[in-house]
Amino acid sequence: MQNVLGLILAGGQGTRLGILTEKIPKPAVQFGGKYRLIDFTLSNCVNSGIYRIGVLTQYRPHLLNKHIGIGKPWDLDRKGGGVTILQPYSTLAGSVWYKGTADAVYQNIEFVDEYEPNYIVVLSGDHIYSMDYSEFLYYHISKGAVATIACMEVPLNEANRFGIMVTDLDNRIMEFQEKPEEPKSDLASLGIYVFTWDFIKEALIEDAKDESSEHDFGKNVIPKILTTKRVYAFPFEGYWRDVGTIQSYWETNLELTRPIPPFNLYDPNWRFYTRSEEMQPAYISNERTVRNSIVSEGCEIYGHIDNSVISQGVTVGEGSIIKNSVIMTKVVIGNDVVIEDAIIAENSIVKDRCKIGVGHFAESKYDRKVYDSHITVIGMDSIIEEDCQLGKNVVVGNDKTILKGTQIESGGFCI
Numbered sequence: 001m002q003n004v005l006g007l008i009l010a011g012g013q014g015t016r017l018g019i020l021t022e023k024i025p026k027p028a029v030q031f032g033g034k035y036r037l038i039d040f041t042l043s044n045c046v047n048s049g050i051y052r053i054g055v056l057t058q059y060r061p062h063l064l065n066k067h068i069g070i071g072k073p074w075d076l077d078r079k080g081g082g083v084t085i086l087q088p089y090s091t092l093a094g095s096v097w098y099k100g101t102a103d104a105v106y107q108n109i110e111f112v113d114e115y116e117p118n119y120i121v122v123l124s125g126d127h128i129y130s131m132d133y134s135e136f137l138y139y140h141i142s143k144g145a146v147a148t149i150a151c152m153e154v155p156l157n158e159a160n161r162f163g164i165m166v167t168d169l170d171n172r173i174m175e176f177q178e179k180p181e182e183p184k185s186d187l188a189s190l191g192i193y194v195f196t197w198d199f200i201k202e203a204l205i206e207d208a209k210d211e212s213s214e215h216d217f218g219k220n221v222i223p224k225i226l227t228t229k230r231v232y233a234f235p236f237e238g239y240w241r242d243v244g245t246i247q248s249y250w251e252t253n254l255e256l257t258r259p260i261p262p263f264n265l266y267d268p269n270w271r272f273y274t275r276s277e278e279m280q281p282a283y284i285s286n287e288r289t290v291r292n293s294i295v296s297e298g299c300e301i302y303g304h305i306d307n308s309v310i311s312q313g314v315t316v317g318e319g320s321i322i323k324n325s326v327i328m329t330k331v332v333i334g335n336d337v338v339i340e341d342a343i344i345a346e347n348s349i350v351k352d353r354c355k356i357g358v359g360h361f362a363e364s365k366y367d368r369k370v371y372d373s374h375i376t377v378i379g380m381d382s383i384i385e386e387d388c389q390l391g392k393n394v395v396v397g398n399d400k401t402i403l404k405g406t407q408i409e410s411g412g413f414c415i
Contacts, residue, residue: 010125011058051081103215162188362411
């Protein structure tokens with residue numbers, strides 16, 4: 001893998017996650033009690049033997065940059081390798097944001113050329129999966145391909161959400177459909193690519209000259225290079241999730257609480273690494289119940305937890321009940337609080353006798369495209385004062401204070 005460079009696209013806002021990505025980019029969103037989304041892609045790289053990595057950031061990158069640092073948690077602080085944060089930069093012609101996924105790589109051609117790789121692996125920084133990229137690369141080489149796309153079968157009624165591949169019997173891609181209304185196949189692109197560098201470099205230069213292009217791999221570059229007849233699909237049969245909506249993010253977190261979770265965080269041969277604060281062991285008081293849940297280090301639990309993910313440094317007061325919820329780092333929950341079907345972002349405070357996620361579902365009065373489920377979402381650094389009641393599908397923005405005794409009916413909001 002010495003002639004391979006990894007490029008992680010981590011600049012997206014992730015608008016479908018609503019307030020969870022209002023202050024941070026999607027790859028920086030917390031997941032699974034102690035991780036951030038980008039940790040899984042970075043860990044896959046080092047587990048696969050890829051130690052030369054560029055992370056392409058754009059939207060509100062400060063927290064993500066701090067989290068990655070020089071890459072020490074992933075053993076990337078080494079000579080002959082390492083991780084580099086790549087942000088849009090100014091030139092004599094002015095500063096230009098990344099226009100699309102292909103343009104992001106195009107703007108960093110000089111960085112890639114410094115390493116003189118034979119191949120590049122282009123990855124998204126906001127998916128949950130484990131993949132050995134070395135197997136992916138060997139498949140690419142064995143096919144004599146110029147580009148290989150990781151794909152998996154999806155239900156045909158969901159295929160219009162993805163880029164769809166039509167292949168021959170040898171997995172050579174014959175046709176590419178970008179989010180088609182009438183898909184011809186159920187083989188979906190995962191947004192994970194291997195490219196032969198010399199070839200894709202020229203393709204990116206040509207795409208940059210095309211004023212009609214959106215400069216995106218899926219929409220523009222991949223369809224154009226299919227004419228080479230050397231673009232292949234790599235069938236992936238493992239676990240992969242795009243946690244791009246409130247519903248999918250909540251569901252994928254809670255899948256981890258199953259007795260045998262579909263995504264294995266505990267494989268000693270394929271570990272996932274992160275940068276997190278060193279905390280004391282979790283404490284659970286006498287006669288309190290924790291069932292089918294993840295409770296991370298630094299927590300103090302004096303209430304009842306059921307089917308939930310409790311992140312680092314969370315405090316749950318006496319008599320409080322948390323069900324089917326994701327509670328992020330350093331949230332403080334008071335006494336006699338009831339929380340159901342909720343996501344509470346980091347550093348928030350829920351004071352005594354509050355009820356969150358109670359009642360019946362109602363459509364959102366704020367943004368029905370984003371908040372379209374029964375899940376109540378509270379943004380980071382928010383304060384819910386005593387005796388408040390928030391129904392289902394309620395959204396509370398970041399840095400908000402809900403005054404004592406306030407009631408927000410289902411579908412309501414405080415932004």
